[in-house]
Amino acid sequence: MENLVIEETKYTPKINLDAQKGLIELTGKSYPENTFEFYKPMMDWAEEYFNANDLPKTIINFEIIYFNSSSSKLFFDFFDLIEEMSNKGKYIEIYWRYDPDNDSALEAGEDFKEDFEKLNFKLEEK
Amino acid sequence: MDITKLEDFLDDSGIVFLSYGGMLTQDLISNMTDALEKEAEKNNVSMSASTNIFTIFVELSQNMMNYSKSRAENNEKFDPKGLVLVGYNNEDNSYYVLSRNVIDVIDKEKILPKLEELETMDRDQVKKRYRELRRSGLDKHNKGAGIGFLEISKRCDSIDYKFTQISEHKYQFMFQANIINKQKQ
Numbered sequence: 618m619e620n621l622v623i624e625e626t627k628y629t630p631k632i633n634l635d636a637q638k639g640l641i642e643l644t645g646k647s648y649p650e651n652t653f654e655f656y657k658p659m660m661d662w663a664e665e666y667f668n669a670n671d672l673p674k675t676i677i678n679f680e681i682i683y684f685n686s687s688s689s690k691l692f693f694d695f696f697d698l699i700e701e702m703s704n705k706g707k708y709i710e711i712y713w714r715y716d717p718d719n720d721s722a723l724e725a726g727e728d729f730k731e732d733f734e735k736l737n738f739k740l741e742e743k
Numbered sequence: 744m745d746i747t748k749l750e751d752f753l754d755d756s757g758i759v760f761l762s763y764g765g766m767l768t769q770d771l772i773s774n775m776t777d778a779l780e781k782e783a784e785k786n787n788v789s790m791s792a793s794t795n796i797f798t799i800f801v802e803l804s805q806n807m808m809n810y811s812k813s814r815a816e817n818n819e820k821f822d823p824k825g826l827v828l829v830g831y832n833n834e835d836n837s838y839y840v841l842s843r844n845v846i847d848v849i850d851k852e853k854i855l856p857k858l859e860e861l862e863t864m865d866r867d868q869v870k871k872r873y874r875e876l877r878r879s880g881l882d883k884h885n886k887g888a889g890i891g892f893l894e895i896s897k898r899c900d901s902i903d904y905k906f907t908q909i910s911e912h913k914y915q916f917m918f919q920a921n922i923i924n925k926q927k928q
Contacts, residue, residue, distance in 0.1 A: 650808075652887070653885075690877055
């Protein structure tokens with residue numbers, strides 16, 4: 618399966634999806650104009666990856682400085698997919714990385730962690 | 744035009760950033776957010792307050808942009824002129840993000856109950872409703888999750904708003920979010 622890399626812009630994060638390493642990484646800001654359209658390739662990739670791949674472990678790194686409300690919904694839908702895959706027996710670790718001075722990023726991570734209790738969701742200071 | 748009058752006014756009102764004009768675009772919004780980031784850095788705004796200011800600024804600007812665009816797509820006669828500004832209030836070391844644009848009465852009827860409800864909610868209730876709606880996707884539409892005003896409420900200390908009727912079917916909609924610049928202990 619092919620990897621997918623989307624370079625960072627002023628309003629969208631760098632997205633690094635590596636099927637060989639079992640790595641999903643998002644770094645930067647997220648406030649695209651058409652959020653659901655922008656993230657569709659990532660969502661499609663993730664679905665195909667989990668269905669096709671049988672790596673023992675997948676690591677997901679989220680390092681999002683700030684984001685708009687539609688991105689918040691999209692991330693929720695993404696973690697929902699991850700939960701579904703985890704229920705199917707995939708081993709997945711999620712790292713929500715935040716700057717210790719950025720209370721909102723920490724709070725956002727705490728909310729996701731609570732919303733997805735069954736996931737291996739870790740909050741990690743940068 | 745006497746530009747110093749405008750400058751004096753901006754200085755006196757503590758306005759650090761202002762945009763007024765026609766159709767907002769995503770490029771314009773991201774360039775303005777960029778400029779805001781530089782302002783925040785220069786003025787020693789705490790990271791928490793500044794990320795909240797950026798998020799609210801983006802949320803309000805994108806609201807206005809999407810609203811203008813949906814009007815234009817319907818070929819409606821519409822004045823896309825909008826105002827968005829960020830100001831500083833010396834008295835309580837707070838920042839505010841203010842937006843103002845023209846909306847139809849039909850949209851006022853949609854927005855007003857949401858805002859009235861927000862006013863009755865405390866912080867925990869706002870967070871709870873935000874997460875409920877994010878999970879259910881009940882208010883989701885093609886551009887967003889319909890949780891923008893909740894996102895803003897979560898990230899500020901207080902809100903103000905005002906609808907002013909300007910014609911039979913049109914209102915000026917003013918919205919303001921206030922963010923206290925708390926420094927980390």
